Amino acid sequence: MDDEPMWAADHVVAPTPGSAITIPETANEFAIKGNHLTLVKGNQFDGRTKTDPHKHIHEFLRICDMFKYRDTENEVVRLMMFPLSLTGEAKTWLDELNEGTIKTWDELRTAFISRFFPPALFDRLLEEIRAFSQHENESLTDAWLRMKEMLQNCHGHNLSKGNIIKIFYHGLSEIT
Known part of the structure; x- marks a missing residue:
């Protein structure tokens, strides 16, 4: 047991004095597993x-x-x-x-x-989505995967499926 890291055994976690977080009173003491x-x-x-x-x-x-x-x-x-x-x-x-x-x-x-995840970051990510364009020599599949990743990184973008398809379609190269 002495060789285990301190978090490997059950411990009572007490709030730190002066902490920003106020822990509500609990009816019982409990140990974090x-x-x-x-x-x-x-x-x-x-x-x-x-x-x-x-x-x-x-x-x-x-x-x-x-x-x-x-x-x-x-x-x-x-x-x-x-x-x-x-x-x-x-x-x-x-x-x-x-x-x-x-x-x-x-x-x-x-x-x-x-x-x-400040509003300025959200705005920048949303603008990058709206300005989506397929890279030179990028396959359709890779472009779609990149678009999906951009959408996942911009939590709460609220773009409808129709708008996403429209942005993606207009960002594709002429050849595609």
Whole structure:
């Protein structure tokens, strides 16, 4: 047991004094399962420009939903575990928020997405989709796969299937 990393065994996770996240009172103390901590630590978000905050949230929720803590709401577990899923610039961002800023999971998720997927990035990605054009010597299949990837990276684009097909069609080369 002494050779195991600290997150490999069950541990009681206590809120950090001065934390931006206010953890709701729970009726019972509970220990976070070691394998739960290992999964969360294995899916850390560093805040770099190439990392997708939406994918991080999705994966974090998937991991959290795998575990149930009797008499403890999922929201409490999420609020306690999320800081452990951050590293680098993302961890610094959370640590620098004012104490007690975040009281619910929705507030945390919204603040996180706002910081790491700002409106300017969304606008730029949407403009890139609208300006789509097939590259020289790019096959139809490769062009479509690239378009799908662009759409996946622009969460909440709200383009209808008809508009997507229209943008794609008009971006194809004459030969295609």
